Amino acid sequence: MTIPPRKWWKDAIIYQIYPASFKDSNGDGVGDLNGILSELDYIHSIGVNTIWICPMYDSPQVDMGYDIRDYEKVYPPYGTNEDMERLIGEIHKRGMRVVLDLVVNHTSDQHAWFRESRSSKDNPKRDWYIWRPARYVDGKRVPPNNWLGNFGGSVWQWDDLTQEYYLHLFCPEQPDLNWENSATRQAIYKSAMEFWLERGVDGFRVDTVNMYSKGDMSDAPITDPGSEWQFAGYQYCNGPRMAEFLREMNEVLERYDAMTVGECPHTPDMERVLQYVSAKAKQLNMVFQFDVVDIGHGPYKFQTTPKNYTLPSFKRAIASTQSLLRRAPDAWTTVFLENHDQARSISRFTSDAPQHRVAGGKLLSLMMCALSGTLFLYQGQELGMINFPERWDMSEYKDIDSTNYYKMVAERSNNDPEALAAAKKSLQHLARDHARVPMSWADAPFNGFSPPESTSTPWMRPLEDAATCNARQQAGDKDSVLGFWKKMLALRRAHNDLFVHGEFDDLDVESEELFVFTKTWRGEKALVMCNFTDKVVQMEVPDVSKRELLVSSLGRGDEENLEAWEGRVYLLA
Incomplete structure (x- = not known):
């Protein structure tokens, strides 16, 4: 039997760019497409082979581009459509691929579709968004349900002109599209997807991918008695028509061999995740689960204290996402610790103290590169950038x-x-x-984010540590965090089957100090040992006939001990 070739996205190493904060080419204080273009060789040198660009579409920027005014136009401060097409071409010239954000749960309230929808109740596009009449309680007008928005408050906004509420799971300026309407869906596929696929885009990171089918929109259970609005993620995620909608979307994507990775919050049931990522289901190629990055969150994300989690809970979260490959042979998973919605991983999961931050950055690099699935790296993560x-x-x-x-x-x-x-x-x-501050390029004014002659202050304050953490300095230092990422990504490619596709087993889930796991691929086996403490910890290496130290994050050290925040990978025989 002939084994079909692997899909390219399984072995991809994807570098995420947040355009406003990556590189400012024209001195206006905002990153842009030509800034990205100027650093393509730097990105390629890291060892990545795919670039994911966060929304660069025309937008009022209420939610940093996730409120889209026009899917077919670039946000003017970032550049023009011609700049974008040139950037796509230059990425492809370097043998890399490019992925865009697909934001189609909602649009901006300034999108032409919504302007028509809210103009009157009998407008042909009225049903392209979700409108509902008011409820009345003791004569008082109240929203259609008690759902809490992702940014606080009710998910319903009253519209004086047409005397109804419209749904917005995020900001009031981000009205939700009505996926129940087939005409809406076809317009989405044409404007948001095919327009850019025709221009060479290789796939999409699909924003809020499991929110398109809202269910019956009944009230959420009372979990916060002190609030009028209640958490409703389990109501509006993973609704009854999700499989149908995603299969229809996939029919468009398949024509272009385009990749999808879906943002999949509020989905603790792994069987439900499997339905999304099973190849035979033809819905999504893979998803971002939030098991790992949600570690330490409170009932509401910020209602917590720093580092409010245990290492065993962190390891269980990783094991959950890794288990997809074992649960179904046609499923796929992802590896990530940072993105535009997360604080910096060194600050969260290791230590950003000056004496430990480099070691912490290398440890997380080693751990991530040894995990199975498609690897995602966020701008600045390769340098060990930390929270402000x-x-x-x-x-x-x-x-x-x-x-x-x-x-x-x-x-x-x-x-x-x-x-x-x-x-x-x-x-x-x-x-x-913390993920959105300007990239630290050099020990220079504005950390090299803007041209030296620029007089415009960057839109966010640059970090103050560029003298010890910047791309230009680290590019020439093999002992830097960047140098180590390059080394680990090269090792990941050299042992692709074992690290990208191998089976994961945690050898000591309950350890509060060490994360020790194996990766197995047919006759090959690797042992990964990570010390998640700021002190020396004794190693207990399994009794094997032969072990070869493949890499230590701090250079080869004591055979009996792991240094603070040290990681090692051994090949076993």
Whole structure:
């Protein structure tokens, strides 16, 4: 029997770019497409082979481009459609592929479709969005249900003109599209997908992919008695028509051999995840589960304290995502610790103290490169960039998720200083803002993010540690975090079957100090040992006839001990 060739995306190493913060080419303080173009050789040198570009579409930028005004036009501060087509061509010239964000659960309220939809109840596009009449309780007008929005408050916005509410799971400026309407779906496929697929795009990261089918939209259970609005993720995610909608979308994608990776929150049932990523189901190629990056979150994301989790819970989360390959031979999984919605992984999962941050960055690189699935690396992660300092005040937080949370705490606590301090501390640990600061390119004005002659301040404050953490310096230092990422990605390619496709087994789930796992592929076996503490820990290597040290994150050390934040990979025989 002839074994079909593997799909290209299974062995891909994908580098995510947040355009506003990657590289400013024209000195206006905002990153742009020509800035990305200028650093393609740098990206290629890391060892990645695919670039994922966050939304570069025309947008009012209420939610940093995830509120799209026109799918077929580039956001002018980022450049033009011609710039985008040139960038796609240059990426392909270097033997790499390019993936875009596909944001089709909602649009901007300034999109032409929504402007028509809200113009009157009898407009042909009225049903392209989700409109509902008010409910009345004791004569008072109230929204159609009690759902809490992802950025706080009700998911319903009253419209004075047509005297109905429209649904927005995110900001009021992001009305949800009505996927139940077939004409809406066909317009989405043509405008948001085929327009860019025809221009050479190789696939999509699909935003909020499991929210298109909303179910019966009944009230959510009361889990926060102090709030009028209740968490409803299990109501509006994974609804009854999701499989149908995704199969229809996949018919378009298959014509272009385009990849999909879906953002899949609020899906703890692994059997449900398998339905999405099983090849025979023809829905999605893979998904981002949030088991790992949600570790330490509170009932509401920020209602927690820093590092409020145990190493065993972190390991169980990784095991859950790794288990997909064992559960179904035609399933696939992903490996990631950072993206535009997450704080920096060194600050969250190791230590960003000056004496430990490099070791922590290398440890996480070693661990990730040894895990199975498609690997995703976020801009600056390869340098070991960390969260911005606790001393920065709230004016540095630009993200609507952060600012809305802080306002909510202020209102609920009547501006209690202790409550506000706790809110800021949690934001300093978990806020999305930390991933969105300008990339540190050099020890230069604005960290080399903008041209030297620029007089415009970057849209977010650059970090203050560029003297010890920047791309130009690390590019020439094999002992840097960047140098180690290059080494690990080369090893991942050299042992592709074992690390990308091998079976994962955790050897000591309950250890509070070590993460020890094996990877197995047919006759090959690797042992991975990671010390997740700031002290020396004794190793217990399984009794095998032969072991070969493939790599140590700190250079070969004591055979009996792992140094603080050290990781090692052994080949076993």
